[in-house]
Each structure stands twice: as C-alpha cells, then as structure tokens.
Amino acid sequence: MESLIGLVNRIQMACTALGDYGGAHNTFSSLWDELPSVAVVGGQSSGKSSVLESIVGRDFLPRGSGIVTRRPLVLQLHKTDEGQQEYAEFGHLQKRQFTDFSLVRKEIQDETDRITGKTKQISPVPIHLSIYSPNVVNLTLIDLPGLTKVAVEEQPESVVKDIEDMVRSYVEKPNCIILAISPANQDIATSDAIKLSREVDPTGERTFGVLTKLDLMDKGTNALDVLEGRAYRLQHPWVGIVNRSQADINKNVDMIYARRKEREYFASSPDYGHLASKMGSEYLAKLLSKHLESVIRAKIPGITSVINKSIDELESEMDHLGRPISVDAGAQLYTILELCRAFDKIFKEHLDGGRLGGDRIYGVFDNQLPAALRKLPFDRHLSIQNVRKIVSEADGYQPHLIAPEQGYRRLIEGALSYFRGPAEASVEAVHFVLKELVRKSVGECQELKRFPSLQSAIAAASYQALEKFREEGRKTVLRLVDMEASYLTVDFFRKLPQEVEKGGNPATTKGGNPAATPAVDRYAEGHFRRIGSNVSSYVNMVTDTLRNTIPKAVVYCQVKEAKQSLLNHFYTQIGKREGKDLAELLDEDPALMGKREQCAKRLELYKKARDEIDSVSWVR
Numbered sequence: 001m002e003s004l005i006g007l008v009n010r011i012q013m014a015c016t017a018l019g020d021y022g023g024a025h026n027t028f029s030s031l032w033d034e035l036p037s038v039a040v041v042g043g044q045s046s047g048k049s050s051v052l053e054s055i056v057g058r059d060f061l062p063r064g065s066g067i068v069t070r071r072p073l074v075l076q077l078h079k080t081d082e083g084q085q086e087y088a089e090f091g092h093l094q095k096r097q098f099t100d101f102s103l104v105r106k107e108i109q110d111e112t113d114r115i116t117g118k119t120k121q122i123s124p125v126p127i128h129l130s131i132y133s134p135n136v137v138n139l140t141l142i143d144l145p146g147l148t149k150v151a152v153e154e155q156p157e158s159v160v161k162d163i164e165d166m167v168r169s170y171v172e173k174p175n176c177i178i179l180a181i182s183p184a185n186q187d188i189a190t191s192d193a194i195k196l197s198r199e200v201d202p203t204g205e206r207t208f209g210v211l212t213k214l215d216l217m218d219k220g221t222n223a224l225d226v227l228e229g230r231a232y233r234l235q236h237p238w239v240g241i242v243n244r245s246q247a248d249i250n251k252n253v254d255m256i257y258a259r260r261k262e263r264e265y266f267a268s269s270p271d272y273g274h275l276a277s278k279m280g281s282e283y284l285a286k287l288l289s290k291h292l293e294s295v296i297r298a299k300i301p302g303i304t305s306v307i308n309k310s311i312d313e314l315e316s317e318m319d320h321l322g323r324p325i326s327v328d329a330g331a332q333l334y335t336i337l338e339l340c341r342a343f344d345k346i347f348k349e350h351l352d353g354g355r356l357g358g359d360r361i362y363g364v365f366d367n368q369l370p371a372a373l374r375k376l377p378f379d380r381h382l383s384i385q386n387v388r389k390i391v392s393e394a395d396g397y398q399p400h401l402i403a404p405e406q407g408y409r410r411l412i413e414g415a416l417s418y419f420r421g422p423a424e425a426s427v428e429a430v431h432f433v434l435k436e437l438v439r440k441s442v443g444e445c446q447e448l449k450r451f452p453s454l455q456s457a458i459a460a461a462s463y464q465a466l467e468k469f470r471e472e473g474r475k476t477v478l479r480l481v482d483m484e485a486s487y488l489t490v491d492f493f494r495k496l497p498q499e500v501e502k503g504g505n506p507a508t509t510k511g512g513n514p515a516a517t518p519a520v521d522r523y524a525e526g527h528f529r530r531i532g533s534n535v536s537s538y539v540n541m542v543t544d545t546l547r548n549t550i551p552k553a554v555v556y557c558q559v560k561e562a563k564q565s566l567l568n569h570f571y572t573q574i575g576k577r578e579g580k581d582l583a584e585l586l587d588e589d590p591a592l593m594g595k596r597e598q599c600a601k602r603l604e605l606y607k608k609a610r611d612e613i614d615s616v617s618w619v620r
Contacts, residue, residue, distance in 0.1 A: 004293055004296045004297060004300070005138040005139065005140065005289070005292060005293060005296065006078065006138065007296075007612050007613065007615075008035050008036065008037075008140060008296055009076040009078070009130070009140055010612060011031065011035060011605075011609045011612060012032065012035060012037075012074060012076070012128075012140065013076075013091050013128055013130075014605050014608060014609070015030075015031055015032040015035075015605065020032050020602070020605075031306070031307070031310070031605065031606065031609065033173055033175065034175065034299075034302070034303050034306050035175065035299075035303065036175045036176075036177065036292060036295040036296050036299055037140060037142055037170075037175065037176055037177065038139070038140060038141050038142065038176075038177045038178075038179055038288055038292060039141075039142045039144055039167075039170045039171050039176050039177070039178055039179065040052060040141055040142065040143050040144060040179045040181065041144055041147070041167055041171060041178060041179065041180050041181065041192075041193045041196060041197065042146060042147065042180070042181030042182065042192070042193045043146055043147045043148065043191070043192035043193065044146040044147070044148050045146075045183070046146065046181045046182060046183050046191075046192075046193065046212060047181060047183055047212030047213055047241070047243050048069075048143070048146060048181045049061045049063065049068075049069075049143075050212065050241075050243035050244060051179075051181055051210060051212060051241055051243070051281065051284075052075065052141065052143055053255060054241065054243065054244075054255065054258065054259065054262070054281030055077070055136070055139070055141070055281050055284065055285045056075070056077065056131055056133070056135075056136060056255075057133065057135040057136065057255040057256055057259065058086070058101045058131070058133070058255055059101060059102070059105070059249075059252070059255065060088070060101040060104040060105050060108075060131075061073075061105060061108070061143075062105055062108055062109050062112075063249075068146075069143055069144065069145045069146060070112050070116050070121065070122045070123065070145055071111075071112050071115060071116065071122065071123050071124075071125060071126060071127055071145075072124065072125075072126040072127070072142055072143065072144055072145075072166070072170070073108065073126065073127050073129060073142070073143040074091075074126045074127065074128045074129065074140065074141075074142050075129050075131070075140065075141045075142070075143060076128070076129070076130040076131070076139075076140045077130075077131055077133070077136040077137065077138060077139045077140070077141075077285075078130060078131065078132045078133075078136070078138060079133070079134065079136055079137055079138050080132050080133060080134050081134060082134045083134065084132075084134055085099060086099065086131070086132065086133040086134075086135070087099045087131075087132055088101065088104045088129060088130065088131045088132070089129075089130045089132075090107060090111070090127070090128060090129055090130075091127070091128025091129070091130075092111060092127070092128070093107070104129070108127060108129070111127050112127070121159075122145055122159060122162055122163060122166065124166055124169070126142070135256065136285070137285045137286055137289040138289055138293075139285060139288055139289045139292060140292070141179070141288075142170060144166065144167045144170060145163045145166065145167065146163075147163060147164060147167060147192040147193070147196065148160055148163060164196070167196065168196065168200065171196065171197065171200050171201070172200040174206075175295075175299065176206065177206055177207075177208065177288070177291065177292065177295065178197045178200075178201060178206050178207045178208065179208050179210060179288065180193035180194055180196075180197045180207055180208065180209050180210065181193055181210045181212060182194055182209065182210070182211055182212070183211075183212050183213045183216075184211045184212060184213050184214045184216070184217050184223040184226070184240070185213050185216045185217050185218075188226050188231050188232055194209070194232060203235065204233065204234035204235045204236070205235045207234050207235075207236070208234070208236050208239070208284075208287070208288065208291075209226070209232070209234050209236075209238040209239070210238070210239050210240075210241055210284065211223055211226055211227060211238055211239070211240045211241065212240075212241045212242075212243055213242075213243065214240050214241070214242055214265075214272070215242050215265065222271040222272070223240065224271060224272075226238055227240055227272070227275060227279075228275075236287075236291070237278060239278065239279060239280075239283060239284045239287065240266070240272060240275070240279045240280075241262070241279075241280065241281055241284065242261075242262045242265045242266070242280070244258045259280070259281060259282060262280045262281060262282075263276075263280055263282070266279040266280055300613060303613065304610070304613055307606050307609050307610050307613070308610065310602075310606050311603065311606045311607060311610065314599055314602060314603040314606065315603065317599050318596070318599055318600065318603065320446065321450070321592065321595065321596040321599060322447065322450050322596070324596075325586050325588070327583075329578075329579035329582055332579065332582040332583060332585075332586055333574065333575075333577075333582055335586065336454060336574060336582065336585060336586065337571070337574070338447075339445070339447050339448055339451070339454060339458075340458060340567055340570070340571070342445050342447050342448070343441055343442060343445045343448060343458055343567075344566065344567060346441040346444050346445055347437060347438065347441040347462075347562075347563075347566065348563055350437045350440065350441060351437065351559065351562070351563055355440075355444075357433070357436065357437050357440060358437070360433045360436075361430055361433050361434075361555075361559060364426055364429040364430055364433065364551075364554075365426070365550075365551040365554075368425070368426065368429055369422055369425075369426050369547065369550060369551065370547060372421070372422035372425055372426075373419075373422055373543055373546075373547060376418045376419070376421075376422070377418065378415060378418070378536060378539060381411075381414060381415055381418070382411070382415070382532040382533075382535055382536050382539075383532070384525055384528050384529055384532065387407075387411065387528045387529075387531050387532045387535075388528045390407055390410050390411050390414070391404045391407030391411075391528065391531060392407075393410075394406035394407040394409075394410050395407065404531065407531065408488075408493070408531065408534070408535065409488065411531070411532075411535045412485070412488060412535055412538060412539070413485050415535060415539045416481060416484050416485040416539070416542060417481075417485070419481045419484070419542070419543075419546055420478060420481050422550075423477035423478060423480065423481055423546070423550050424474055424477065424478070426477065426550055426551070426554055427470055427473040427474045427477055427554055427558070428470070430473070430554050430558050430559065431466060431469075431470040431473075431558065434466050434469075434558065434559070434562050435463060435466055438459060438462040438463065438466070438566075439459070442455055442458060442459050442462075449589070449592065450588050450589065450592055451585065451586050451587065451588055451589070452587075452588075452589050453584060453585050453586070453587045454585040454586060457570075457585055458567070458570065461567060461569065461570035461573075462566055462567065462570075464569070465561075465562070465565070465566050465567070465568075465569060465570075466558075466562060466566075469557060469558045469561045469562055470558060472557045472558075472561070473553065473554050473557035473558045476553040476556075476557050477550050477553045477554065480546060480549050480550060480553060481546065484542050484545070484546070488538070489538070489541075492537075492538055492541065493534070493538075496534055
C-alpha cells in the first residue's frame with residue numbers, strides 16, 4: 001500500500017511541473033483535481049505550522065508575524081529505512097539534496113518571494129517539497145495560507161478574501177481530505193477552519209479535526225467535549241496535539257524530544273489519559289496515512305478511467321493541432337502545397353454548393369442583374385422630347401426624306417450605353433462574393449490556422465488572382481455591350497410597318513382626278529412616338545440577349561477561372577522560394593505552438609501516470 005501514496009506523490013509532482021495544480025485556470029482538464037490529497041487548514045496562530053513540523057519531526061517552516069505561508073506547500077513525506085540520513089528535495093531544484101533544514105526554511109521563503117515578490121502577496125502556484133526520513137510515515141500534506149480577518153503590512157485589503165478563495169478552491173473538491181486545525185484555548189464555534197470545513201463538507205465525512213494548544217488551556221478546563229465529539233461531531237475522531245512552547249522553539253528543542261514529551265503529557269494527563277493512544281502528532285500522521293491510502297485505493301479505478309479518457313482527448317487534440325514541421329525544405333514545400341490544396345478544396349465546396357456561399361453568385365444573375373436592367377432610364381431616353389431632339393440633331397440642316405436612320409442609330413447607341421453600368425456591376429458583385437468565399441475558406445481551413453504567415457500569403461495570392469479575373473470579366477462584358485452597339489440587326493427594322501410618306505400615292509375621285517389625301521407628317525408627335533417605340537422594342541430584344549450573355553461571360557472569366565486556377569501563380573512563386581522563405585511561411589502562431597507544447601507535455605504526463613498506475617495495479 002505504501003507504493004500508492006508514492007504513486008500519487010510522483011503524479012502530483014509531474015502535474016505541478018506542467019502547471020497543473022487544480023482550479024479553473026487550467027486550459028485542459030486537471031489531473032491534480034482527480035488525485036486525493038490532505039489539505040491543512042487553520043487560522044493564523046492556530047498552531048498549523050507546529051503540527052506539520054511535529055509530523056515531520058523537523059524545524060523547516062518559516063515563522064514570523066502576519067501571513068507567513070503565502071503559497072501552497074505540497075509536503076510529500078517518504079519513509080526511509082532506519083539509520084538513513086534525512087534530507088529534503090524541492091521540485092524546482094531537482095537533484096539538490098538539503099540536509100540542513102534551516103536552509104529548507106530559507107529556500108521556502110526565497111521561492112515564495114520569487115513568485116509573489118516581497119510585498120506579502122499570495123499565489124496559488126504551489127511549492128513542492130519532499131522529505132525523506134526514517135521518522136515519518138508515507139503521507140502528502142498541502143499546507144495552505146492561514147485564514148485571516150485583517151490585512152497587515154503591505155498587503156491589499158483583498159488578501160483576506162483571496163486567501164479564503166484559495167483555501168476554498170482546495171477543500172471544496174470531493175477528493176480533498178481536510179485537516180482542520182483549531183486551538184483548544186479558543187471557542188470551537190469561532191474556529192475559522194471548522195467554519196470553512198462545515199460549509200464544504202457539512203456531513204464531516206472528509207474532515208479530520210485537530211485540537212492544538214491543549215496545554216495552554218485555563219486550569220480547571222479541558223477539551224473533552226470537543227475531543228469526544230460532543231461539541232462538534234465529525235465522522236472521524238478528533239486528535240489532540242501538544243505543540244512545542246515558544247520557549248522550546250527559541251531553544252531549538254529537538255523535535256524527536258518534543259514528540260516524547262507530547263506522549264508523556266497525554267499518558268500522564270488526568271483529563272486525557274484514557275485517550276492517550278489516540279492523541280499526539282505521531283498518531284495523527286499514522287491515522288492520516290492509513291486513511292489516505294484507503295482513499296487512494298478506492299479512487300484508483302476512477303483515476304485510471306479519467307486518465308484513459310484524457311489520453312484519447314489529448315491525442316485527438318494533437319491531431320487537430322498538427323505535428324511539428326520538418327526543417328527539410330522539401331518537406332516544407334510539400335506541407336505548403338498540401339495546405340494550399342486543403343484551402344482550395346474548401347473554396348471549391350463553397351462554389352459547388354457543398355458549403356454555403358456559392359448560391360450568392362446565382363443571386364447576382366437572377367436578382368441583381370435583372371433588377372438593375374429594369375431600372376435603366378429608357379423611359380427618359382425615349383421620351384418624345386428626347387427622341388425629337390436626337391432625331392432633329394441627326395438630320396442636320398437637311399430633314400430626313402423617309403426614315404431617320406441616323407436618328408435611329410444615335411437613339412439605339414445611346415440606349416445601349418446604359419447597359420455598361422449593370423454589366424460592370426455584375427462583375428463587381430461576383431468579385432465581392434468570390435473574395436468573401438476566399439476569406440471564409442481561409443478561416444474554415446483548420447490546418448491553416450497553425451500558420452498565420454501562410455494564411456495571409458494564400459489570402460493575398462487569391463485576392464490578387466481574383467483582381468485579374470475581375471479585370472478580364474469587366475473587359476468581356478463591356479465588349480458584349482459594345483458589340484450590340486456596333487452592329488444593329490437590320491431585319492428587325494425591315495419587319496416594322498412602313499409609314500405613308502407625305503405626297504405619296506394619291507387617291508382618285510369619281511371622275512378619275514387625283515384627290516389630295518392627308519399624309520404622315522414626319523415632325524408630328526405621333527411620328528416621334530413611333531420612332532421611340534421602335535427603338536424601345538429593339539432595346540428590349542438586346543436586354544433579353546444581355547441578360548443571358550453577361551452571366552455567361554462573368555462565370556467564364558471569373559467563377560470558372562477562380563475554380564480552376566486560383567492559386568496557379570502562387571504555386572509558381574512557391575516553387576522558386578528558398579528554404580528560409582518556406583520556413584517563414586510555416587512560422588506558426590506562437591499561441592498555437594504553446595498550446596501544442598502544453599498539450600504534448602500533458603499527454604506525456606497522462607501516459608506516465610497510466611504506466612505508474614499499471615506498475616502498482618497488483619494492489620487490490
């Protein structure tokens with residue numbers, strides 16, 4: 001069973017090395033939170049430090065006024081064979097052994113200041129301390145800052161709540177065993193430790209009560225009501241402790257001697273003699289060790305399940321984040337081309353309907369273009385006043401004899417020029433949609449998110465290609481409009497009804513004499529109205545033609561080209577790049593690199609933890 005506590009010790013140290021010490025600040029799920037632990041909780045001057053030193057049998061904790069413990073101290077005790085030298089090791093100073101425990105105290109102070117500074121701030125980042133000694137039992141304790149009601153020295157007013165929040169974050173976890181330290185010379189109802197443990201563990205199943213300073217109670221009083229569970233009942237028995245006096249501490253009284261004096265105190269006490277076998281720091285250490293072992297044993301299947309589940313999740317996350325990039329230029333070029341293909345695939349899916357967005361191009365042809373054509377100002381252009389003006393100007397100083405051909409041509413050419421606006425607008429609208437699809441495709445390509453430089457380069461190359469396709473599309477649709485204006489369909493006008501000319505075939509009277517019949521006046525309003533109507537009919541015919549040919553031109557010049565050759569120029573340029581330039585394109589986002597590194601380390605931690613558990617799986 002001793003190997004189980006050692007197992008948890010090793011996993012806890014690995015967790016801290018990776019920044020996992022529980023709480024919601026972790027990016028990934030916390031393995032630390034799944035591990036059983038014993039948290040030592042008490043108010044200032046409750047004797048918390050003395051209890052820990054009694055359990056260890058060594059002076060090693062900083063002492064002083066105010067808040068001395070400002071970071072959690074994960075204290076891992078390892079029992080060694082009799083006669084072996086005692087020594088301590090810090091998690092942040094691996095392979096350095098401390099045999100002088102006064103230096104251990106100094107290192108705790110220095111390491112605390114390294115994180116918190118010397119301004120008496122607190123930090124949730126724990127210090128790991130392992131002590132190897134024949135005078136301890138296998139046990140892990142987490143010493144937390146003492147609960148306080150008043151900020152002192154240079155501490156902010158928020159420190160009172162900050163400490164309580166930190167302590168609460170440990171003790172409220174269901175896997176935490178609470179060691180609640182209370183002084184016997186104070187009313188148990190006012191104990192900070194008991195108050196907090198009652199809130200997070202109302203049934204007392206996880207709480208061990210420790211009563212210190214029994215020897216300092218007023219004469220004629222005792223703490224039997226508490227120790228025997230009448231004043232405040234817990235599921236586990238209360239344990240009384242007699243700490244060294246301040247005089248003993250000042251004289252550096254040996255802790256082993258202090259333990260012996262503690263045993264003698266309970267054995268000879270008229271009040272506590274009948275409880276002597278279940279009192280004292282040595283009994284407390286054995287009790288906690290045995291209980292911690294049983295809890296670990298019960299939790300191992302659940303811990304194993306969590307580890308296996310986490311390994312699967314982390315491996316999936318590693319696949320999502322991608323593996324580190326090779327330094328070989330050929331491999332880098334291959335990676336870039338693969339990423340380009342992944343982007344291009346998503347872009348084509350948008351165009352072909354596999355993803356949303358491509359339907360907006362059809363909307364340009366089915367809605368925007370027809371609406372723009374309907375809004376063209378043909379009514380104003382073919383008004384009687386404008387038709388008369390243009391036809392008259394086309395006749396010059398000689399009026400037209402039959403049909404105003406030059407007037408017709410000018411009216412038609414002027415009307416057809418209006419088609420240039422909707423034609424260009426269609427090109428621009430499709431260009432905007434294609435740019436949006438590029439932007440969406442770049443964002444949806446998960447593989448590209450690793451490489452912001454390449455992401456930007458692909459987007460820039462795509463936009464540059466789209467600009468080229470847009471210019472070609474603009475030229476083509478304008479050619480379509482110009483072609484309609486450059487040659488008029490003559491048959492259309494030959495089929496129009498002919499006007500009766502003024503002075504044309506005369507009608508005859510009964511006597512055979514010619515009679516004057518009214519002829520068409522070429523300058524009357526009806527004449528110009530018929531000209532405008534004829535031109536309008538021709539323009540409508542052209543409108544129907546362009547409504548079909550403009551989309552064809554836009555798709556051919558822009559959409560089809562974007563689908564087939566969006567990155568062709570980029571591929572050509574990439575092939576000419578040197579290895580250094582390729583590496584710059586594959587310069588990953590530092591945040592993502594950090595996340596992958598953290599993920600990889602955590603995956604390694606979980607796999608090692610699984611191996612550790614498998615190594616002691618014979619324990620049942």
